[in-house]
Amino acid sequence: MTISEKLPMQRRDFLKSSSALGVALVVGFNTRGVLALQGSETATDFNPFVKINADGSVTIIAKHFEMGQGTSTGLTTLIAEELDVPWDDVSVEFAPSNNELYKNLAFGSQGTGGSSAISNSFIQYRQAGAAAKDCLVQAAAKHFDVNVADVKMSQGVLTSGDKKAMVSELVEVAATMTPAEKPVLKEASQFTLIGAESLPRKDSSDKTTGKAMFAMDVKVPNMLYVTVLRSPKFGGQLKSFDASAASDINGFVDAKAMPNGSGVAVYAKSTWASVKARRAISAEWDDAAAESRGSEQMRAAYQELLAADPVYDASGTGKHAEIASAAASAKASVSAEFEFPLLAHAPMEPLNCVIEPAEDGGVLVHDGCQFPSITHPTVAAVLQIPPEKVAIKTYYAGGSFGRRANPTSDYHMEAAMAYALMGGSHAIKLVWMREDDLAGGYYRPMAAHKATIGIGEDGKISGWAHQTAAQSIAKGTPFEQMLVHNGIDHFSVEGIVDTPYKINNMSVGLSDYESPMRVLWWRSVGHTHTAYAMEVLMDMAAEAAAADPVEFRLAHLDMADKDNERLAGVLKLAAEKAGWDGKQMAGKGRGVAVHKSFNSFVALVADVSTDAAGAVSVDNITCAVDCGLAVNPDVIRAQMEGSIGYGLGAIMRNEVTLTDGVVDQANFPQYEPLRITDMPNIDVHIVASAEPPTGVGEPGTPPTGPAVANAIFAANGMRITTLPMTRGGVKFA
Amino acid sequence: MALTIKINGESREIEADSDTPLLWVIRDELNLTGTKFGCGVAACGACTVHIDGQPRRSCVTPVSVVGDAEITTIDSINTPEAVAVQTAWQELDVVQCGYCQSGQIMSAIGLLSENKKPSDGDIDTYMGGNACRCATYHRIRAAIHRAADILEA
Numbered sequence: 001m002t003i004s005e006k007l008p009m010q011r012r013d014f015l016k017s018s019s020a021l022g023v024a025l026v027v028g029f030n031t032r033g034v035l036a037l038q039g040s041e042t043a044t045d046f047n048p049f050v051k052i053n054a055d056g057s058v059t060i061i062a063k064h065f066e067m068g069q070g071t072s073t074g075l076t077t078l079i080a081e082e083l084d085v086p087w088d089d090v091s092v093e094f095a096p097s098n099n100e101l102y103k104n105l106a107f108g109s110q111g112t113g114g115s116s117a118i119s120n121s122f123i124q125y126r127q128a129g130a131a132a133k134d135c136l137v138q139a140a141a142k143h144f145d146v147n148v149a150d151v152k153m154s155q156g157v158l159t160s161g162d163k164k165a166m167v168s169e170l171v172e173v174a175a176t177m178t179p180a181e182k183p184v185l186k187e188a189s190q191f192t193l194i195g196a197e198s199l200p201r202k203d204s205s206d207k208t209t210g211k212a213m214f215a216m217d218v219k220v221p222n223m224l225y226v227t228v229l230r231s232p233k234f235g236g237q238l239k240s241f242d243a244s245a246a247s248d249i250n251g252f253v254d255a256k257a258m259p260n261g262s263g264v265a266v267y268a269k270s271t272w273a274s275v276k277a278r279r280a281i282s283a284e285w286d287d288a289a290a291e292s293r294g295s296e297q298m299r300a301a302y303q304e305l306l307a308a309d310p311v312y313d314a315s316g317t318g319k320h321a322e323i324a325s326a327a328a329s330a331k332a333s334v335s336a337e338f339e340f341p342l343l344a345h346a347p348m349e350p351l352n353c354v355i356e357p358a359e360d361g362g363v364l365v366h367d368g369c370q371f372p373s374i375t376h377p378t379v380a381a382v383l384q385i386p387p388e389k390v391a392i393k394t395y396y397a398g399g400s401f402g403r404r405a406n407p408t409s410d411y412h413m414e415a416a417m418a419y420a421l422m423g424g425s426h427a428i429k430l431v432w433m434r435e436d437d438l439a440g441g442y443y444r445p446m447a448a449h450k451a452t453i454g455i456g457e458d459g460k461i462s463g464w465a466h467q468t469a470a471q472s473i474a475k476g477t478p479f480e481q482m483l484v485h486n487g488i489d490h491f492s493v494e495g496i497v498d499t500p501y502k503i504n505n506m507s508v509g510l511s512d513y514e515s516p517m518r519v520l521w522w523r524s525v526g527h528t529h530t531a532y533a534m535e536v537l538m539d540m541a542a543e544a545a546a547a548d549p550v551e552f553r554l555a556h557l558d559m560a561d562k563d564n565e566r567l568a569g570v571l572k573l574a575a576e577k578a579g580w581d582g583k584q585m586a587g588k589g590r591g592v593a594v595h596k597s598f599n600s601f602v603a604l605v606a607d608v609s610t611d612a613a614g615a616v617s618v619d620n621i622t623c624a625v626d627c628g629l630a631v632n633p634d635v636i637r638a639q640m641e642g643s644i645g646y647g648l649g650a651i652m653r654n655e656v657t658l659t660d661g662v663v664d665q666a667n668f669p670q671y672e673p674l675r676i677t678d679m680p681n682i683d684v685h686i687v688a689s690a691e692p693p694t695g696v697g698e699p700g701t702p703p704t705g706p707a708v709a710n711a712i713f714a715a716n717g718m719r720i721t722t723l724p725m726t727r728g729g730v731k732f733a
Numbered sequence: 734m735a736l737t738i739k740i741n742g743e744s745r746e747i748e749a750d751s752d753t754p755l756l757w758v759i760r761d762e763l764n765l766t767g768t769k770f771g772c773g774v775a776a777c778g779a780c781t782v783h784i785d786g787q788p789r790r791s792c793v794t795p796v797s798v799v800g801d802a803e804i805t806t807i808d809s810i811n812t813p814e815a816v817a818v819q820t821a822w823q824e825l826d827v828v829q830c831g832y833c834q835s836g837q838i839m840s841a842i843g844l845l846s847e848n849k850k851p852s853d854g855d856i857d858t859y860m861g862g863n864a865c866r867c868a869t870y871h872r873i874r875a876a877i878h879r880a881a882d883i884l885e886a
Contacts, residue, residue, distance in 0.1 A: 068830030207831030210767020210807035217766035272757040348832040398832025434772040645868020668776035679870035
């Protein structure tokens, strides 16, 4: 089964809600890409993004889920802008699972990731809004008995001369109109919502009053709560289990072996009863194929990979050894090795979903669903039912950072197995405890880097030999075909092989680390480690060249290259806003890093201070971001703040370690999240741009680690090349 | 065992083992889902409720110890501090994923009930136990100052 496998259309949920509202105007695209309009249940192949209800209120259908990144606000902005309706009149519904109709245009399948929601929807959602407006305008022209060109619409009111009508008065007639095939979109100068500073988030009210619904909050009739007793080691197989001690626990219902040997599903009448029963169950595991190494052995294996010649030549120079040797014997040279740990995503809402039986013999999955295009066929395959018998209802997701989107749809698969084991007699709610989350795999892979950089007579980099070892995220998954070329998983080397810097004689080698333990993208994927290595190395190279870190970076950017110009733009802006002057102050340090990821450019200047005992505080971070046209400036600022914080907590002290294959970190006290006490002040500056919008959910994370590392070096002379920094010897205040 | 607890101004009959954390009674039995489960070990604060006006971690509070104390959850809290905090949170668009925010807000209400004009340091100390993986801390600080201003006005 591949992610691009097409699923039959699923319109029933939409039609139900539409018909319940009486007259509703529905606008979207049919399969030929032409705008189509339908006002009844007889429609055949539309793809609705906009519903205008009989009362004139508007519902936009979000094809991307909301994990906090602001898409429900962003997608609404795009439609409301072109539709010219008041912001407060628009509400959001999450799209049902339909891989054809709601595909991410960047992937070709329905899913959210890669910081792509706004960029791939930017034209599509605006067209949907403009098409709806076009029908309303036609209806108004008929109603007023004037030419279409004489009708104006603003803030949900249609006028012509002194004639005036509200959207609600026109919906019924508008539903009979055919919109223009290519509705005219506004010029940027006409925008009133796109780029607006004070547009309240659509999810703010419900998320501050406890009303927002997450999958964790779903309760349906006849529902059992399920936790799963899993192998303590990755890849361990269940041999046997004994649930006799659970039988006295109030609310315990049953315990069953998962059909794939992955564990024991523990059914109960409440979450707590399931947790208690799980504790009482003992199990025997077959660890023959399991990962039984500890972190020290894994680290040694990475060192061995770096000590040997790289297996893959990711940059295609064919001259890795020559470049390394030339760099080492240049006028000045720098070399360093880096180690990066496993990281858990640890979203606040532990993984969970509900599967309930549907009237048609199928199922309804309640989930904060990130990749319906994987979850949908996975659930169908486990339950051995046709895909059209599976429907997914998407809720707010309590974070993801990549964890919910994985190639096996792991927690949905568990839930489907648990559902099937009861023969579909009950709805089931699968709940992971925090311990399950931290020990649950699909981590950011460990990675190690080694580089030798030569500095030439001109003070610029004359050669850069870089070698990376990482466990491949894409290999062995349905994404392999798309993302792995000539054996090279792009995720392992992105941010290095495609660095915007103009570096002569750069060679990038790669070797894969292998383990039965599964790894996954984690907010900004390969950039999580490659940006750290690149930007600490750039600082080391600047030091070797006796150059200012900002000037040195600028000297390796070519203003004739658009990407380089944008990278230089954020670098200069961050330096200017931070007041970068290259001066040193006792007890303080300032560091810079700049990185391109997800087609956006982010530069950070970090200010740290050290106390009398040498403990480090991260005080301020000045951020400059160029993400093209800023659709929602405040969401962009929030994403920069959040992605910087996410990166900061990880580089400070987070790591998943193993002892004999068993994860050492049980819960948050052992995987201490960033706290308010750690949070620096953050100033975000957005570059004004007319370029198409690009990602903002992830690009703030990559430069965070190296900016802080470079600041710490400036403060106390420590070059931190082993993460987390606490392992690398840093004490934080 | 059968118990009666006072929650959100009502007396509710519940059936639960004495060791059941209040959190799961609130969520699974009473269907008050604004209070969240995040860790189960009082390390993240997502489950924060007020017991007799004091913020408490409901995930480690056995239901049997609550007695006849008044429990208040995010679903119905409406003190002046609560209104100010929720207003400030909305004005500054603090939330991202939102899952921790019920707990953040319940803690912030507790802080402002004790300290009308908290400093950054007071905020960090009081709110240090409430984790936010989206790292909305920067805005949480600002929103607590804003709520203090609203209360003062």
